[in-house]
Amino acid sequence: MSPAGAAVSPGPDDPGFPGPLTLSERGQLTESEARQVGDLIDEVADADGVSPVNEHVLLHLRHGGDVDSSNFLLTTVDGSLVGYGHLDPTDPIAGPAAELAIHPAHRGRGLGRRLLTAVERASPDGRLRLWAHGAHAGAEALARQAGYRRTRVLWQMRKSLLAHLPQVEIPQGVRFRPFLPGQDEAAWTALNNLAFTDHPDQGGWSEDDILLREKEPWFDPAGFLLAETEPMQGP
Known part of the structure; x- marks a missing residue:
């Protein structure tokens, strides 16, 4: 080629x-x-x-x-x-x-x-x-x-944000914060690949994959939330 x-x-x-x-x-x-x-x-x-x-x-x-x-x-x-x-x-x-x-x-x-x-x-x-x-x-x-057979089906699932949402209890010691471009790519990519180790599409992401999406007009870091454990407080 x-x-x-x-x-x-x-x-x-x-x-x-x-x-x-x-x-x-x-x-x-x-x-x-x-x-x-x-x-x-x-x-x-x-x-x-x-x-x-x-x-x-x-x-x-x-x-x-x-x-x-x-x-x-x-x-x-x-x-x-x-x-x-x-x-x-x-x-x-x-x-x-x-x-x-x-x-x-x-x-x-x-x-x-x-x-x-x-x-x-x-x-x-x-x-x-x-x-x-x-x-x-x-x-x-x-x-x-052409002789092909269906081997896998992907579903796209949605929920209206106008529907009732149950109250969520955040576990003690966990906090949420927005994604910070230029700072969180490496840690997020490592966690994503660990969580989806056996997933054929999601488990092999690189930092370039998230950087590409940051260039898209729909990308909003304020809606990209990360959960972190809060640091232990001393006596």
Whole structure:
């Protein structure tokens, strides 16, 4: 794989497009390519009600740094991006993971299958896990047709802050305080990784992971609370 990108055989031309499609594999994306991918992800999210990629991918599209991953761009002859694939090969236990996105106006033409085939061929060890966000019918059909089976389901659980909240008793000797950027990253990361040692997604965070999130517009340290034991008082 070349960091600058290499053409991947796109298969037969699609009569619904003005000319042939090009499927390219990239390492790091240029700023222009990252913007195109971000726009495509936004359009897919607007149509489906959920982002087609996880937070990790979104953060690295915005801020860079995802040096081990591969990006797959499916474009028309005029350079319009109609499909995107992301391959993360960094999990040596569970194996490489991929996420795909097809523009809502260009579905049902086999583009998802084309992207998936390219990603499968690029998997460094012949294994591949697919993430499907929101249980979209098209994504589930593509996975079944390609021989994949569901092995894991993630639930997003919510509670209205307008609902009644029970009174909380804070254990004696424990106090809460807001997170302090520039001071608490190392201690929080160490505790997070210890608490989630066996968790495939949460247990391997670095300080860079929290620093990336500190750059996001939603980040508010006042709402990021840490619990600490109070120092022992002498006699």
